Amino acid sequence: MSDPASITVTPVFVADLYVEGERMPIYVHVIDHPQGRVLVDTGMTELHPTAADLDPRLRPLSEQDFDLAGIDIVVNTHLHGDHCGGNHLFAGKPIYVQRRELDDARSEDDYIREWVDAPGVRYVPVDGELELLPGLRLVPAPGHTRGSQVVVVETGGRPVIIGGDVAVWHGEFDEPPTEGRQRVLALDPELVWLAHEHEPWRPRTV
Numbered sequence: 568m569s570d571p572a573s574i575t576v577t578p579v580f581v582a583d584l585y586v587e588g589e590r591m592p593i594y595v596h597v598i599d600h601p602q603g604r605v606l607v608d609t610g611m612t613e614l615h616p617t618a619a620d621l622d623p624r625l626r627p628l629s630e631q632d633f634d635l636a637g638i639d640i641v642v643n644t645h646l647h648g649d650h651c652g653g654n655h656l657f658a659g660k661p662i663y664v665q666r667r668e669l670d671d672a673r674s675e676d677d678y679i680r681e682w683v684d685a686p687g688v689r690y691v692p693v694d695g696e697l698e699l700l701p702g703l704r705l706v707p708a709p710g711h712t713r714g715s716q717v718v719v720v721e722t723g724g725r726p727v728i729i730g731g732d733v734a735v736w737h738g739e740f741d742e743p744p745t746e747g748r749q750r751v752l753a754l755d756p757e758l759v760w761l762a763h764e765h766e767p768w769r770p771r772t773v
């Protein structure tokens with residue numbers, strides 16, 4: 568068992584979009600674990616017609632000082648285009664996603680199929696919870712999509728969660744909870760990193 572304190576999470580800015588009068592950032596998250604380097608979501612690397620009116624400004628992982636080859640494992644919280652658009656950069660590496668999300672992404676309209684199944688992309692479909700590495704586990708968190716998942720990092724104290732779009736903005740934590748947000752709150756996290764917020768969300772302490 569590795570020392571939980573030695574697991575670190577680093578957000579990496581990869582793009583922003585213009586949504587409802589504001590710039591909405593897109594972050595991916597790198598988890599440095601003694602047994603490997605894990606990337607949670609992959610952002611976007613190119614423009615897509617469906618996002619043209621969002622005036623995307625891209626800073627793809629492949630065009631910044633980022634060691635692509637140093638990533639051992641990729642996790643997709645879900646497969647919307649702004650979360651899987653860089654999956655092709657990790658062809659041949661295992662990409663962990665909930666099976667339900669993969670099935671939906673291959674059959675439903677609000678996904679960009681050619682990004683989901685880009686050449687060389689190899690998924691490891693997951694059914695429910697999975698311990699990816701010691702102290703690091705995948706937990707289903709349906710709501711934003713049916714097959715969404717979050718990554719729970721044991722820190723020795725309260726866990727740190729990488730939530731993807733479990734809440735798209737902090738305010739969503741005050742809205743009626745989805746099953747996913749309920750599950751996240753029940754874990755009593757110290758903080759939750761989100762894909763579209765600059766700062767992590769922290770539960771209010773009363």
Ligand SMILES: [Zn+2]
Nearest residue numbers: 645647711732
């Ligand atoms: Zn999404």
